[in-house]
Amino acid sequence: MPVESVFPRLEALLPHVQKPIQYVGGELNSTVKPWDECDVRWALMYPDAYEVGLPNQGVMILYEVLNEREGVLAERTYSVWPDLEDLMREHKVPQFTVDSHRPVKAFDVFGLSFSTELGYTNMLTALDLAGIPLESKDRTMDDPIVLAGGHAAFNPEPIADFIDCAVIGDGEQAVLEITEIIRAWKAEGRPGGREELLFRLAKTGGVYVPAFYDVEYLPDGRIGRVVPNKSGVPWRVSKHTVMDLDEWPYPKQPLVPLAETVHERMSVEIFRGCTRGCRFCQAGMITRPVRERSITGIGEMVEKGLKATGFEEVGLLSLSSADHTEIGDIAKGLADRYEEDKIGLSLPSTRVDAFNVDLANELTRNGRRSGLTFAPEGGSERMRKVINKMVSEEDLIRTVSTAYGNGWRQVKLYFMCGLPTETDEDVLQIGDMAVNVIAKGREVSGSNDIRCTVSIGGFVPKPHTPFQWAPQLSAEETDARLEKLRDKIRGDKKYGRSIGFRYHDGKPGIVEGLLSRGDRRIGSVIRAVYEDGGRFDGWREHFSYDRWMKCAEATLPGQGVDVAWYTTRERTYEEVLPWDHLDSGLDKDWLWEDWQDALDETEVEDCRWTPCFDCGVCPQMDTSIQIGPTGKKLLPLSVVK
Amino acid sequence: MQRIRLRYTKRGRLRFTSHRDFQRAFERALRRAEVPMAYSAGFTPHPKVSYANAAPTGTGSEAEYLEIQLAEVREVGQLRKLLDESLPDGLDITDAVEARTSSFAERLEASVWELRLDGVEPADAERAVAAFLAAEQVDVQRRTKNGLRTFDARGAVIRLEARDAAADRPGDGPCAILRLVVRHATPAVRPDDVLSGLRATADLAPPVPAAVTRLAQGLLDEESGTVTDPLAPDRDAAPAFPTTAAGPSPAGGAQVPEGSA
Numbered sequence: 001m002p003v004e005s006v007f008p009r010l011e012a013l014l015p016h017v018q019k020p021i022q023y024v025g026g027e028l029n030s031t032v033k034p035w036d037e038c039d040v041r042w043a044l045m046y047p048d049a050y051e052v053g054l055p056n057q058g059v060m061i062l063y064e065v066l067n068e069r070e071g072v073l074a075e076r077t078y079s080v081w082p083d084l085e086d087l088m089r090e091h092k093v094p095q096f097t098v099d100s101h102r103p104v105k106a107f108d109v110f111g112l113s114f115s116t117e118l119g120y121t122n123m124l125t126a127l128d129l130a131g132i133p134l135e136s137k138d139r140t141m142d143d144p145i146v147l148a149g150g151h152a153a154f155n156p157e158p159i160a161d162f163i164d165c166a167v168i169g170d171g172e173q174a175v176l177e178i179t180e181i182i183r184a185w186k187a188e189g190r191p192g193g194r195e196e197l198l199f200r201l202a203k204t205g206g207v208y209v210p211a212f213y214d215v216e217y218l219p220d221g222r223i224g225r226v227v228p229n230k231s232g233v234p235w236r237v238s239k240h241t242v243m244d245l246d247e248w249p250y251p252k253q254p255l256v257p258l259a260e261t262v263h264e265r266m267s268v269e270i271f272r273g274c275t276r277g278c279r280f281c282q283a284g285m286i287t288r289p290v291r292e293r294s295i296t297g298i299g300e301m302v303e304k305g306l307k308a309t310g311f312e313e314v315g316l317l318s319l320s321s322a323d324h325t326e327i328g329d330i331a332k333g334l335a336d337r338y339e340e341d342k343i344g345l346s347l348p349s350t351r352v353d354a355f356n357v358d359l360a361n362e363l364t365r366n367g368r369r370s371g372l373t374f375a376p377e378g379g380s381e382r383m384r385k386v387i388n389k390m391v392s393e394e395d396l397i398r399t400v401s402t403a404y405g406n407g408w409r410q411v412k413l414y415f416m417c418g419l420p421t422e423t424d425e426d427v428l429q430i431g432d433m434a435v436n437v438i439a440k441g442r443e444v445s446g447s448n449d450i451r452c453t454v455s456i457g458g459f460v461p462k463p464h465t466p467f468q469w470a471p472q473l474s475a476e477e478t479d480a481r482l483e484k485l486r487d488k489i490r491g492d493k494k495y496g497r498s499i500g501f502r503y504h505d506g507k508p509g510i511v512e513g514l515l516s517r518g519d520r521r522i523g524s525v526i527r528a529v530y531e532d533g534g535r536f537d538g539w540r541e542h543f544s545y546d547r548w549m550k551c552a553e554a555t556l557p558g559q560g561v562d563v564a565w566y567t568t569r570e571r572t573y574e575e576v577l578p579w580d581h582l583d584s585g586l587d588k589d590w591l592w593e594d595w596q597d598a599l600d601e602t603e604v605e606d607c608r609w610t611p612c613f614d615c616g617v618c619p620q621m622d623t624s625i626q627i628g629p630t631g632k633k634l635l636p637l638s639v640v641k
Numbered sequence: 642m643q644r645i646r647l648r649y650t651k652r653g654r655l656r657f658t659s660h661r662d663f664q665r666a667f668e669r670a671l672r673r674a675e676v677p678m679a680y681s682a683g684f685t686p687h688p689k690v691s692y693a694n695a696a697p698t699g700t701g702s703e704a705e706y707l708e709i710q711l712a713e714v715r716e717v718g719q720l721r722k723l724l725d726e727s728l729p730d731g732l733d734i735t736d737a738v739e740a741r742t743s744s745f746a747e748r749l750e751a752s753v754w755e756l757r758l759d760g761v762e763p764a765d766a767e768r769a770v771a772a773f774l775a776a777e778q779v780d781v782q783r784r785t786k787n788g789l790r791t792f793d794a795r796g797a798v799i800r801l802e803a804r805d806a807a808a809d810r811p812g813d814g815p816c817a818i819l820r821l822v823v824r825h826a827t828p829a830v831r832p833d834d835v836l837s838g839l840r841a842t843a844d845l846a847p848p849v850p851a852a853v854t855r856l857a858q859g860l861l862d863e864e865s866g867t868v869t870d871p872l873a874p875d876r877d878a879a880p881a882f883p884t885t886a887a888g889p890s891p892a893g894g895a896q897v898p899e900g901s902a
Contacts, residue, residue, distance in 0.1 A: 007654070014657055015699050015850040021662055024654040028666075028729050256669060258655070258662045258729070310669030310727070341672075342686065 003035055006093055007101040013087040021259045022050035023084065025098035028256035029308060031063075032100045033073040039186060040179045042066055042074040043097055043107040043144065045126060047119035048538060050098075053078040054255060055263040057317070058113045058150060061250040062171050072179055075099035075107075079122040080129070082535060082542075088129055095130035104130040108182055110144040111175070112163075114152035117515035118508075118538040120159055124530040127162065134527065136164045136211060141193055147178070154239075154286050155463040155579040158515050158522035160210035164198060167207055168582055169239030169286075170272070172248050174206060199230065208237040208582060215520055215578075221560040223519060223576040236583045239286070241623050245272060246297040253308045265313035265346070266305040270298055270330070274319035275607045275625070276351070278389045279598050280377070280416065282462035283319055286584045288617040290608060291626040295326045295333070299634045302334060306343065313344040321347040322354035323608075325628035331362040333634025339365060352376065352391045357402045372403050375414035378422075379430030385601040386421055388594075393433060397440050400452075404441040410451045411437060416459040417481055418473030418506070420598060427481050430454060431488040431499075438495045453500035454489065456482065458509030462516050464584045466594035469571040472513045474564075475545075478506030507545040511537065513567040514552070519578035522566070524555040585623075587616030642679060643711040644740035645720065646872055648704060655731030656701035656854075663732065664692065667707070670727035676720065679710040693746050694858065697831060701854035703735070704752075706871065708745060741878035748871040749825060751799065751861035754832045756819040757806065760848040766803035766817035769843035773835075774801060781837040790828065794838040797823050797830040800866040822866050 014020035035041070044063055046053030053059065059076060066074035075097035080088065088094070094103040104110055110132070112123055127134050132143045139146075148156050148166040156166040167174045178201060185197045192199070201207035212233040216224040228235060242248055254266060271292040274284040293301075302314055314334065316324075324330065327347075334345055345363045352374045360372070376391050378384040384391060400411050415430050434452050441450040458478045461467040473481075482503045489501050514522060528551035536542035552563050571577065573592055580588065590613070597604060607613055608627060618624050651658055658666070671678055671688055680686035689710035696702040721737035728734065758766060773779060779795040799822040806816035823830050832853045839845040859871040 011654070012849050019659075020657040020699065021655075021659060024657050026655055026729050026731060028669075256666075258658050258666055260662065260665070264665070307673065310671070310673035312669075312672065342680070 003102050003106040005101040006096045006103060009091060009093050010088075010096060010101060013084065013091060013093065016087060017084045018081060019259060022078070022257075023080070023098060025101070027054075027258060029253040030076075030099055030255055031067045031073075032075075033067060035073070035100070035102070038071050038073040040072045040109075040183050041107045042072070042109045042111055042175070042179075043077055043102075043104045044074055045077045045079075045104075045110065045112045045123075047079055047112055047114065047122035047126060049081060049536070050078040050257075050259060051261045052538075054257045054259075054261045055267070056113065056115070057251070057267055057269065058115075058171065060255055061248075062111070062113075062175050063255075064251050064253065065172050065248075066175055066179065069176065069179065071183070075102065077104055077126070079119075079126060079536065085125065085129065085535075095126050105132055105143065107144045108186070109147055109178070111147045111149060113171075114148060114150035116538060117152045117158070117512055118543075119152070120162075120515060120526050121530045121534045121537055123159070123162065124527065125535055135161050137161075139164070139194065141190065143194075145182075145194070145197065149174075151283060151286065152516075154282070154582060154584060155516065155518075156208065156210065156582075157215075157520050157578040158518040158526060160520045161523040161527075163210065164194070165201055165207050165209045167240065168237070168584065170242040171240070172242050172250070174240045177204065178207065199232070202230075202233050202237075205234045205236075205238055206240055209233070210520075213581065221565065223578060225576060226578075226581045236581050238583045239585060239621065241289075241585075241621050242272070243291060243623060243626065245269070245291050245293040245626075249293075249297060249301050252301075252304060254305055254311075256309045256311070263315070264311065265315045266302065266309050266311040267315040267317050268298055268301045268305065269293065269318060270316045270321060270324050270327075271318045271627075274323070276320060276323070276389070277594075277604050277606060277613075278377070279387050279466040279594060280419065280459060280462075281319075282465050285465045285586060287319070288585065288615065289623050289625045292324060292628055294628065294630050294632065295330050295634050296630070296632050298330055299333065299337075303337075303637060306338075312342060313346060314338075315346050315348055317348060320349050320351050320354065322350045322356075322359065326630065328356075328359060328362075329634060331359050333636070335362040335365045337634070337636040350374065352399050353395050355399050357406055360403065360408075361406070371410035371412055372400075372408055373412040373414065374399070376433070377414065377416050378419060378426065379415060379428070379433060380426040382601060383419055383422060383426045383429075385603055386598050387419055388598065388603055390603050393436070396433070397436055400437050401440045401444045404450055405444040409445075409449065410453070411441070412453045412455060413437070415454065415456040417456050417485075417503075418459040418478050418509070420461075420467060420470040422473070422481075424481055424484055427485050428488055430456070431485055431492070434489065434499045435492060435495045438498045442498075448498070451498055451500060453502060454485075455502045456485070457504040458506045460509050460513045460516055463577065463579045464586055464591075466591050466598055468517065468577060468591065469573075469575075469595055471570040472510070472567040473506070474568050475506030475510045478509065482506075508537075508540075508543055510563065510567055511543075511545065511548045514548070514563055517578070518566055521556065521559045521561060525552045528555050583620070585615075585617035585620040587614065587620070590615050643714045644708055645711065645715075645717060646706065646708045646738050646740050646745060646875060647721065647724070647734050648706055648736035648872065649728075650731070650733045650735055651696060651700075651702045651705065652731040652733065653701070655729060657699055658732065659698040660692070660695040663695070664690075666728065666732060670724055671709070674720075674723040674727040676709070676724065677711055677713040677715070679712045691746075694749050694825065696855050697833075699853075700754075700832065701852070703854065703856050704858045705855070706745070706749065706858065708740060736872060738872045738875040740875055742874045745871065745875075748860050748874070749858045751822060751824045751858070751868050752855050753857040753868050754819075754821040754823065755854045755856055756821065756832055756836070757852040757854075758817045758819065758847045759852070760814055761817040761845070762815045763803060763805040763817040765845060766819060769839045769845035770801050770803045770819065772843040773839055774798075776842055779838040779842055781834050781841060783831075783834060783837070785828075792828050792830075792834075794830050794834040797826045798835060799824055799861065799863070801835070822861075822868060824861060 678688035725734040
C-alpha cells in the first residue's frame, strides 16, 4: 500500500514557524529507503525537540543498525514545537518522520527512546498528532506497536497504559530480534492480531508487555504483587546487553544536521557501563558490566566518522571517560593524528581522581584551556562516603591546583542537594570547598583572575539503584538548603566574587521523582497534564510545577496515594517496588545491602580492580567485564593530500 | 594565496536552511572535501570564507555567492565538483571561478526573483502589478530587529511582470508567476516586501505562502532591466583554465542568468 508523503501539506505551514529547517530532513548521512521494498518499518522518536534529539547516540545507532538490514527501514521523528503543533492540528497534518515525511501511524513500530521521564507528555502529543489512540487498549491493527526504550524504560510503569511494550538495556541486537518476530508474523498474515504479536514478543523474555501483567495493590496503597495474566509470559523481563563493542561500531555514518543542535561533534562511545558504584547513579547501575571499545576500534571510528561528517570536534563518550584503561594512549594518539587538522578532543565525563595533567594537555592541544568540569557531587567527606563517590578534598585541591598552574582559568564543580542523610552542614561545606579551590588557585596561578563555578541541583532517587528506597527531599527543603549555600558563598568577602553559583530549584525534581519511582497509577496524572497542555517538561519555559500538582491532586485521591507518597516517603525492605519484575541483573538484596552500607557511610570499591562484590549482573546476565589494556597503539595516519 | 568564487543554490526543502545553518554545513563540507583552506590568525582560527548577500530563510535560490581563500592552489573545476559532492542535495555548487578581479560584492547590484502564487488568478496578478508599477512610492512595513519599520518598496523595483504558470505544473487551480528585478538598496527590498506592496496597492492576497526563488544576482543593466553574471569578469580576466559548471538539476547549468522573462 503506497503511503504518501505529507511534505506538500507541511511545506505550506513551514514559513509560519520558528526554525523550519528542523522539520525538513535531508541531513547528511540520513537514509531514505523505498517504502514498498521493506517489510518491517520503524519510526524512531526521541521525544524532545530536534535540536536535542538529533545528536542522541541511541537513536542514531538504532537508525543505522536497522537501515543496514535488507527489507527493513527506519525513519526518525522528533517533537514538534507548539507553534507547529497548532498548525498541524488546524490543517490536519499528522506526526511525520523527517526522512521521507511519512505519517508515523503507517509504520509497524513506533519506537521511543526515553533518556528522561520528562519526555512522557511529549510522547502523548506525538501519539495524538499521529492519530494513534493514546492508550494501548484502544489500538487496532491500523496502529503501530508503540515501544519504549532508553534508561527511563527501566521503570516503564507510569507509561504502562500508553505503550504496547518496552525493552530495557542495549538496543542494537534487541531491535533486530524484534524485527524478525514482526517480519515472521506479517509474512504469516498477522495471525491473532496485535495480541498474538505482543505475545510472541513477550515470550522471548526480553520484551515487556504491560498488558500481560496485573498489578495488585494492598489496602495501604503499596503494591501487593505484579503477576502475569497469561500463560507463557515470564514473571520477569531481562535487560539486553551487547558484548564486544568492537563488533558494533555505530554510528558509522553519524547524522550531520543543517539545523543547530546541542552537540555539534563526532561522538564515539569508548566504553559502556561503569562500576565505580556511585549509589545515586542509575546509569552506572543499569549499564553494567563495563565493556571497553578497543583503542584500535576507537581510532577507526574516529577516522571514518570525521571523514563522513566534517565535524571539528571529537567527543570520547562514556560514563567516566578517563577510566578507559588506555585513555592516555587514545588521547595522545588522536591528538597526534589530528594536530594539523584543527580537530578538538573532549572528554565529557572526567573524575577528579582519574584526571591527570598529561591527559588534559593532550585534550587541549588544539583547543583553548577555558574550563575544566568535575563532579564531586557531595560537599562533605561524609556525604561522599554515603554516595560512594570517594573523591577526597585533597584529590580535588591537588587536581585543580595542577589545572590552574597549567593555564586553566575556570573550574566548574557539580553537586547534588538532597542526598540521603544530608544535613544543611553537608551542603554548606560546598562553600568551603569552593573557597579552598579559589585560594589554592590564586596561590598557584599568581593571579586573581580565576573562577570556580558551583552548579547544584536536587537529587532524584532512581529505580535499580541503592537509593531506590530513599526518601526524596521536598522541594521546599531543597530550596531552603540551596538558599543557605547561596548566602554563604555570596557572603564571603574575600573569595565570593570569584565563585559563581548556579542552581536548579527543587520543583522539577519532585515531578521527575514522581515519574521515576511511580507506578501505573501515575499514568492518569501524565494524561491529565498532557490534556491540560503540558509539553516539553524538560524545558524551563514550558514546565509547570503547578500544573503537575493540580493534575496529581485531581486524579490520585481515589487511589489512596499522593505525590509525597511517591517522592518523600522512604520505602522498606519488604515493599514490592513497581519495577521489581524488570530485571536489570542487579540483585535486589545486594542493592539493599549497599543502601545499608550507604547509611553506615561504608564505601565499596570498583570491581575492575578489586574482587567481585556480587552485585549480581554478570552471573544473572551471563556477561563479564571487558577491559584492556590491549597493548596496541594508535598510529597517526599518513594523510594523503 | 588562491581565492575562489563560488555560486551555490538552496533548492527544494533545503531552502529552509538559514544563512547560519548554511555556513556550518559549508565549513563541514570544506573539511570533508579536504580543501586546503587558509585560516584566520588568532586563538581560534577560522577558515577564510566570505559570504555575500544571502537570501532569506525559506526562499529558494539559484544564485548565492561566496568566496574562499586557499592555502594551496587547486584546479577550480575539480574543487567545485568535490565540494558539491560534499554538500547535501539541494545545496549545490553550480559554478566556480578563480578570483582575478576585486570588489566582487559591489557587482551584486540587483537580483532577479521568481514568485509563484498558488491560488492567484494570473489576471488578478497582472492588475495588481500594474497598480504597483503605476505608483511612485509604495510604503510597506516589516518587523526588524529594531521594531516595525516603514519604507518604500517601489523605488528599488526595476521590473515586475506577471504571467500564467506553465500548464504542466503539478496540482490544479489558478497560479500566477511573478518575475521581479530589484535593486539591492538599504533597507533591502525583499520579495515579501513587494508582496506586501501588492497587497497595499491592489489587495492582492495569495491564499498560501508564495514560493520564492532567487534566479540571479549580478550587475544591473538599468535600461534593459537585465542582470548579468557577476562571475563573468573573473572568467574573462582569467587565463584559459576551463571550469566545468552545471549542477544536476535543471536550472543548475544557467551560467549566464537572464535578467528578464
